Amino acid sequence: MNKSNTAIDASDVINQTSNSMTLSQEKSWKDYLTLAKMGIVTSNLITTFAGVFLAAKYTGVSLLDQFHLVLFALIGAGLVMAGGCTLNNFIDRDIDPVMERTKDRPSVNGRFQGTHVLLVGLMQSAIGIILLSLANATAAIIGIIGLFVYVVLYTMWTKRTTTFNTVVGSVSGAVPPLIGWAVVDPGLHSYAWLLFFIMFFWQPPHFLALAMKRVEEYRAAGIPMLPVVAGFEVTKRQMVVYVAALLPVSLMLYPFGIVYTVIAAVLGIGWLVLGIAGFKMKDDIKWARLMFVYSLNYLTILFVLMVIVHL
Template sequence: MGKTETTFEAANKVMEPGPLSEANPTGTWKDFLTIAKLGIVMSNLITTFAGFFLAVKYTNLNFTEQLVPMVLCLLGAALVIAGGCCLNNYIDRDIDQLMERTLERPTVTGRINANQVLWVGIVTSAVGTLLLALTTLTAAVLGLIGLFVYVVVYTMWLKRTHSINTVVGGISGAVPPLIGWAAVDANLHPIAWILFLIMFLWQPPHFLALAMKRCEEYRNAGIPMLPVVSGFEMTKRQMIWYTAALLPVSLYLYDFGTVYVILTALLGTGWLVLAISGLRAKDDIKWARMMFVYSLNYLTIMFVAMILVNIK
């Protein structure tokens, strides 16, 4: 349920917009995909599917017999995440106009009416929750928890008041693998919680790198991100602690086999070394950019590897 603006955003740029309707010629499907943050939805679906796939394996079910629950799970999760992103756009339209990276959002330019965004967010979230409930009630409840943390706790409250916003907001981004697992097995296995913890620890260094890159924009918008409030040195130390904690947690899934352990150790160690190198970095923004890119590749490779090594 995350906030991550990933490399999947490139997909948005190549999609041709089309008129939403004759009554609203300025609104396009691309505009609505933009406010739904398609990149975030797609990246979160990778972790959702990983949770679902691993749950099928560890409950000894036949994957081909779980195709309907899988579709309901992925579609439901996608709609809940997209709905949360729409609500985030609706709530943040006052500060989005103060930041360069969000200045062209349809909610800022007026290409989509604010009330439309609000109702699209509400309806999409509701439909997604219903679809998740058709798998298990636990999956639906987890979706609602992620939605509440992202929209209410993070967007409406902590993002505007406290630098801990990145950490607490990470809860919503860590929920998707739990949703995937719960769609198969409502009695969440310890592995499901390890997936949650991996996602939770991954997010602070990822988003703090972004916050460093956009520090002055956040400062101008009055958003108390950690780099704005405490400076780059404190931010870099925090990022080191999170990447260091992530390494042993990811290795806890040693049951996935030798290939997974070696790959995870190399990826985690590489990220930790890069994080530590930031203490002597001459160009903090360049270093933050490298951390951001590495985090995206780390997450994708890790979760794809979890799936591949468990295919039998």
């Protein structure tokens, strides 16, 4: 009887240990994905693919014949972006504990040591640049520039010193479609630059909406986001200006066809109307949430639409 119970107990311990190890392993992978900010990486890979696809269409290159270049572009760009985000987590370990949305990051809660986060970020970035360089030098150079702007000029410098941090961050955030286009066409057609500027003008209203939602967290962390320094009214005006600038830029791609042009116009005008409505809404935080959600839908729909109309 005792021997049987002992055997059962030992079996339970082994099973519990095995389950614990499995859960721990699963959680560690989730931690790496959290460090890489996979939501940001995924949305940017959509724009990278759009750049590759459109470049192939306008240069007559067969993506099937150049499938290896597509893989280099997507995996390389994804790793560069993941590396930049991981390095961002390493650098922001002093302010992330103060903010509700970042206090549970693996770089903050003790899951990973700082040196480990730094090493992972550097490895991701290096492998990503190598893969882009296997496609061509232009794609790799753009990747390096985007990484430098995001990690050094944005995260290490302007994020902590000036309200222009959002504009600086928008430069790095706008390079994914350029990388994708450069893999196929290093000469970078004017359409590639229009994709860049669509991304550039899209980002300030997107991130300023987030900053409004989290204004007290940024204030507590000492980060000079525009809503913290200048208040909501100035921030709303800035957001509307960027949305208004985005609309004509998106319509400059009218050669993509009538379907694209009409939907881009409707999306842009809708966002502009919502932005202007913010001056009359009493609940600024609710308006910021609406602007944030609209911005996510706008970007996804617009870039997916670009691909669909060229199928």
